[in-house]
Amino acid sequence: MQEILHHLLHEVVTYAVIGFEWIGVIIIAISGIRGVIELFKKNPDIDLHLSQGMAVALQFMLCAEIVKLITIGDLTDILLVLGIVVLHIAITLLVAYELNHKKHERHERHERHEKKKHEQEQQLRTQQPEAADSSAE
Numbered sequence: 001m002q003e004i005l006h007h008l009l010h011e012v013v014t015y016a017v018i019g020f021e022w023i024g025v026i027i028i029a030i031s032g033i034r035g036v037i038e039l040f041k042k043n044p045d046i047d048l049h050l051s052q053g054m055a056v057a058l059q060f061m062l063c064a065e066i067v068k069l070i071t072i073g074d075l076t077d078i079l080l081v082l083g084i085v086v087l088h089i090a091i092t093l094l095v096a097y098e099l100n101h102k103k104h105e106r107h108e109r110h111e112r113h114e115k116k117k118h119e120q121e122q123q124l125r126t127q128q129p130e131a132a133d134s135s136a137e
Helices: 002-040 046-071 075-136
Strands: none
Touching: 002 046, 046 075
8 A cells, every 4th residue: 555655656746747847848938938029029128027937937947846855765866856956946046136136127217217207397397487478578
């Protein structure tokens, strides 16, 4: 009975790993296609969208590596998978940092644009009464 359950666990883990890896690959492919479309549209936030897609895909890939830990037999395999997990975590953190940095940059750029727009509107308002005064004379 124990051997049957052990075999069943290996089968479930194998399919779970394949599923998580495929989901990650599909997300990367979709993000890449969206990136190409945004490149042709000349969207300035293309890197932000690509980073978001990579971050989500990496999370699924990390899930696959963690699930693999369940069925590992010897120390060499454990060290190999742990090394892969550490690399995935490092890449995920770097992508998350870059994503937050780009969002902050975009927010600042938007605020500068709004401030400039507001200043131009204020300047137009102060010029209109002057024009009305000079035409009245």
